[in-house]
Structures are given as structure tokens and as C-alpha cells.
Amino acid sequence: MNTELTPTEPPQKGRSDLTSIASIGTGNMGTALIKGIMSADEKLDVRATTNSAASAKALAEELPSAAITSLEDDAGANRKAAAGADFVFLGVKPWMMADTVADLAPSLDANTVLVSMAAGVAIADLATLAPKNKIVRIMPNTPSAIGHGVIALAPSAEVDETTVDTLRTLLSGAGLVVALDETEIPAMTGISGSGVAYFFLLAETMIAAGVKMGLSEETAKQMVVATADGAGRLLSEKPDPSAQRQAVSSKGGTTLAGLQTFIDAGLFDIAEAAAQAAGNRSLEMEKENSQVING
Ligand SMILES: NC(=O)C1=CN([C@@H]2O[C@H](COP(=O)(O)OP(=O)(O)OC[C@H]3O[C@@H](n4cnc5c(N)ncnc54)[C@H](O)[C@@H]3O)[C@@H](O)[C@H]2O)C=CC1
Numbered sequence: 001m002n003t004e005l006t007p008t009e010p011p012q013k014g015r016s017d018l019t020s021i022a023s024i025g026t027g028n029m030g031t032a033l034i035k036g037i038m039s040a041d042e043k044l045d046v047r048a049t050t051n052s053a054a055s056a057k058a059l060a061e062e063l064p065s066a067a068i069t070s071l072e073d074d075a076g077a078n079r080k081a082a083a084g085a086d087f088v089f090l091g092v093k094p095w096m097m098a099d100t101v102a103d104l105a106p107s108l109d110a111n112t113v114l115v116s117m118a119a120g121v122a123i124a125d126l127a128t129l130a131p132k133n134k135i136v137r138i139m140p141n142t143p144s145a146i147g148h149g150v151i152a153l154a155p156s157a158e159v160d161e162t163t164v165d166t167l168r169t170l171l172s173g174a175g176l177v178v179a180l181d182e183t184e185i186p187a188m189t190g191i192s193g194s195g196v197a198y199f200f201l202l203a204e205t206m207i208a209a210g211v212k213m214g215l216s217e218e219t220a221k222q223m224v225v226a227t228a229d230g231a232g233r234l235l236s237e238k239p240d241p242s243a244q245r246q247a248v249s250s251k252g253g254t255t256l257a258g259l260q261t262f263i264d265a266g267l268f269d270i271a272e273a274a275a276q277a278a279g280n281r282s283l284e285m286e287k288e289n290s291q292v293i294n295g
């Protein structure tokens, strides 16, 4: 039995015949996306970077077949990871994009495609930072980690169809890939990129309600999580939310009493306002980041 704690070197690391991806800034979203991509395609050369050595160590446990490095250990980690990669996924915070891409750009191969997942950083501004590279903007969400994400894909005009197809295939390991125009990204962010958190918030509020009504927290959580899972799966099999809602609602029964409470409290307006707020913030961030990038 092999009792060594250090994982053995996977065969794909560094192989030049494989599609190579570099994930620059691999935190919550970057990790989720790369996990989804890697779970569907084992034949990838994956390099990933983080800021601290501690987060790189934790990431290496999550992605054992990827080559993980940190800026804390090596100030050139991003440049080395991106060298010669087919796709460089940019997963740093939006306000860090300017410095990160400016540092990377001079050493990038001209064939490398930059794939930004940042909210609120426009393709035109990324192109200013990396003028010799093709740019794709994506907006994923965190269920990408388990292959159930939604990933909006907005390539810039100069990205050829073969490249888009390759990227689409890679991303489809992380979930549903939907091609959009960049102008549609704020709406997508409002209902899906950020929208997944609204479902989590609803789950939190339902658990709290269950506890107030006398259930133990553990029981309430177990039930709400399983209810969300069941609702999601049913909706996925029969994608008609209105029909599913009506199937639960008996005339004069409990469900209509609950639903009416949501409607009376303005749920439709609240959901629209929430989606708008996220979408508007995305556009505001585009302006803020554009000013930083263009001076
Ligand atoms: N969290 C989410 O659900 C979503 C996030 N996004 C976008 O993804 C990007 C990352 O967001 P999160 O993952 O939530 O943030 P995060 O803070 O979890 O991850 C950022 C990562 O960047 C690393 N980092 C910091 N400075 C670095 C540098 N100079 N070089 C390399 N790595 C560096 C950090 O170690 C960390 O691992 C943002 O641009 C955000 O707009 C997009 C869609 C959904």
C-alpha cells in the first residue's frame, strides 16, 4: 500500500499535446469553474495560481492533478502559469484585473485566449490591457463546481468559431453554456451569476422560519436543503415553474395561503428589483474599472 501523503505526479502535467489552461486567481469562482471543467475532461494540462501560499496548499488538495503556485512563493507565478497556455482564465477580483493583466500581457503568447470571469470589466478594457490577445468574457456561477453551473459566454468579435467551440466544450463540463452578447451580461448576472445567491438566501430564510415555528435547526436545514434539491431536479426534468407551482397548490389549501403572503409582500417587484440592482451594479463597475484602466 502506498502510504505517501504527497500525490504522485499525474501523467498529464506539462504535456504539450494537451489543451492547456491556466487559472489566474483561483478562489471561490475560479476553483468552482476549474473543478467542473476538470471533472469532465481529465486530459487537460491545468495550472492555477492564488495569492497566498496557504490558499495554494488548500487548492492543491482540491485540484490534485493541477500544478498550483502562489504569488507569495513566486512573484512570477502568474506569468509562468500563463506561459504557452491555450486559455488563460482570469479569476481575480474585478478591481485587480488591471494590474494582473498588465503584468501578464507582455509575456503572453499571441495565440493565448484570455477568458475573464470578472463582473464589471468590459471586453474593450481587457483588450486595452492585452492588445495582442483575443478576449472572451464569461459570467459563471458557483454550481459550476459540480457541473451544474450556468455560464454565459460572450466572445469578442475576433475570436474564431473553432476557438469558441473548444471553449464551449471545456466549459460545458461546468454546466449549461449560453452564448450571449456582452450587453446581455448584466441581465444574466442579475438572474444567474448573482441569482444563485438569491436561492441560497431564500433557503436561509426558510430554515429560520422553520426554527421559529418549533423545528430544530438541524431538522429545518435538512428539510429545506432536500426541498431545494427536489424542486431543482423536478424543474430541470419538467421546466415549467408555473405548472409546478400550480401542481402544489390545492384550492383553499396551505400552499395558496403561503404563496399569497409572498405575492402580497411584493415578491414579483422584489425579484425584479434585485435582478436590476445586480445588473446595474455590473454596469457601474464597468465604468469604474474602465476609468482605472484608461486613466
Ligand atoms: N463568486 C462568484 O460567485 C462569482 C465571481 N465572479 C467573478 O470571479 C472573480 C473572482 O471572484 P471570487 O472567486 O468570488 O473571489 P475570491 O476572492 O474567492 O478569489 C480571488 C482569488 O484571487 C487570488 N489572487 C489575489 N490576488 C492575486 C494575484 N495578484 N494573482 C493571482 N491570484 C490572486 C486569491 O488568492 C483568490 O484565490 C471576480 O472577478 C468576480 O467578479 C463571477 C461570477 C460568480
Ligand SMILES: O=C(O)[C@@H]1CCC=N1
Pocket: 119, 189, 193, 194
Ligand atoms: O458578487 C459579485 O460581484 C460576483 C459576480 C457574480 C456573482 N458574484
